[in-house]
Amino acid sequence: MSLLDRFRRTSNVADPLVTALQHALAPDRVRNDGAERSLASHDASVFEGGVSGPVCFPTSTDEVQRITRIAVEHDRGIVPRGAGTGLAGGAIPLGAPIVVSTGKMNRILEVDIENRVAWVQPGVINLDLSRHLRPRGFHFAPDPSSQQVCTLGGNIANNSGGPHCLAYGVTDAHVLAIEVVLPNGDVVLLGGLDPEPGGYDLRGAFVGSEGTLGIATRIAVRLTKNPPAVRTLLLSFAETRDAAQTVSAIIAAGIVPAALEVMDQRMTVAVENYVAAGYPTDAAAVLLAEVEGLPAGVEIEADRIAEIGRANNATGVRQAASDEERALLWKGRKTAFGAVAQVAPDYYLHDTVVPRAALADMLEKIYEICERHDVIVMNVFHAGDGNLHPLLVFDARVEGTLERVHAAGAEIVRASLDAGGVLSGEHGIGVEKQGYMDELFSDADLDHQNRLRQAFDPTCRANPGKVLPMGHSCADIQALRAVPTGVWG
């Protein structure tokens, strides 16, 4: 069937499911054309094989509830979708489920300074919230590099992190309450504005559950006061190992900076070509360290960090002299992924965590693995958390490349586990790492994770076929993946 045929076929047939959805929302907010569904079948990962059913654009909790009830009646899966920037395939629909886009649920509902929370709809963009709060002296602490586009619903579903989560904690620490439409259509409020809401911490279980426990429709996030003083240091090293060791030494000295980010030479060169942020291109690695708080403590810690860097062979230590210089350094760091496009057309961004003390060895291992598989690797990562982001760059048009990229990636993941680490620090499991789950967890461990999931979703309706591997999932993953494109009208 040609693409055009498929488009005609899928858009014109009066499917009772589509009719019901259009009736419940508005005809223009339920899309069933091939173009929209193809868009909804992908996220920012390299994974193919997603098949989307109708794509809905609700504007309220009430509409999400109606969609969910229709999904129950028609026995269809349901997949929440934010900006689609996820890197583990979390938002990729399997088995032609209804896709619920939060794109039109993007209002900041209330800023409650007294309780230091903001109530937001899930489609609010991360950076928009912090911009909105800035004049009042607050911000939302988790700052993923994708913050200009990713949504708070996605942040919550993936328990996202960002450079400044080292001191402040990842998304989970900043979410107090979540209104959720459960997979059976019930609307509940998980957590609360009070510190010990009592009962099982279902809020905590929901954060990081990758859309498999229901759809977040309203979220209470914690506001963080903007610090009066900030110091940003740039340390350069002739050896990558020294940068990694400096990171371990800073933490070991009892300093928890706001951020500790490392980039290797290939990355700084790409960044400099892209935005000219002022990074030295002759260093094997650079460490961007930021401390914030009150003026005196910030001075003391910045000096200590510089000292520790020098003791670990830093070849250069520079402190950003102005807000502009500081902003430019961060711009370089946060556009790193955009910068790689000049190196090769495609990239695969990995995400694993190792104990901080293992960073130096792990980096060497990554270079060795990639060299062996003849794949170019660039590193930019949240070093303070031990959260590695090896970026494998390639040209997918060259035959056999993708296979080598996957082989190298698999070795990197396994090496991280061998070093005492875990599968993912912030991108989640999605479909990407399902196959590794049994290397980190026992059968009984996975069985208990499935129990948690089933308590929320006994029929396995929400984002079916994700996170838990075959044999431990309540969904029939094989059947979900077997649904060919265009089967569902």
Add this chain to the structure above:
Amino acid sequence: MSSLTSADEALHAFAADVGEADPIAVEGGGSRWQTGGVLHETARLVSAPDGIVDYRPEEMVITVRAGTPVADLCTALAETGQRSALPERGGTVGGAVAVGENRLDLLGRGPVRDSVLQVRYVSAQGDIITGGGPVVKNVSGFNIPKLMVGSLGTLGLIAEVVLRTNPTPPASQWFRAAGVDPVAARNAVLRPSSVLWNGSSTWVLLEGHERDLEHEITALATIGDFAETEGPPAPPPYRWSLPPAEAAALHREVVGDFVAAIGVGIVHADTAQPTREVDPGIAVVAERMKTLFDPTGRLNPGRNPNA
């Protein structure tokens, strides 16, 4: 790898002790024995294994068995200038995690629920289950550790946890003033570790570098006559949890003597908190959770954190 090795004999012995059939409960320090209901007398009492398994100050993580007294944990951490979020009141680590109550200086220490990175528990089926991971950042699968914090041992009997630790600040001092607005005091400083209020006096705990403290004291002086004091007031017996703004608006005429953690919402009062309605939708999920984890209801029978 976080999977359990057979070498971990203490945990295997605990699992064997728990078995898979009869009603059972873990005896901790007994400091919160009545929380969440009265234990059925049919329940057999067991003790969780104790001892510090692995402490890596440079990683800021510690692996500790559930039966270890919190006091021992504190001592071990203090030797390397660190501390944790767990409250010290004579109990065990497992008990503190299972109850999930926070310290009054939560602003400085962080909540208990954020400090548990990995948990190992013995399930109702007698298996040792691992949830989470031993590193400070992790989204590998469902968040079992969060579920265990505050579960009162009704979903699994906690055997071992990996906790996040934190450096102890170089300087620390309590201050007290009468007749000031506690919310203004909280807002005057950047990161107080605790602000307590009893309806007439305000206590503020400042921690950090010596010179930062001087800076914060100057800020406090603009709103009241704060003087150094020994420590926080003794908290009345009943524990409440309120949105921070409500805690700041409490009156003695209504609740009797109280000590409220401003900016947090934990309140200790002379009277019990009025019972809160459990949302029926939440109750369904919570009950299903209990049934899935513990089909025969053998774990801590009589206790229910969701009631």
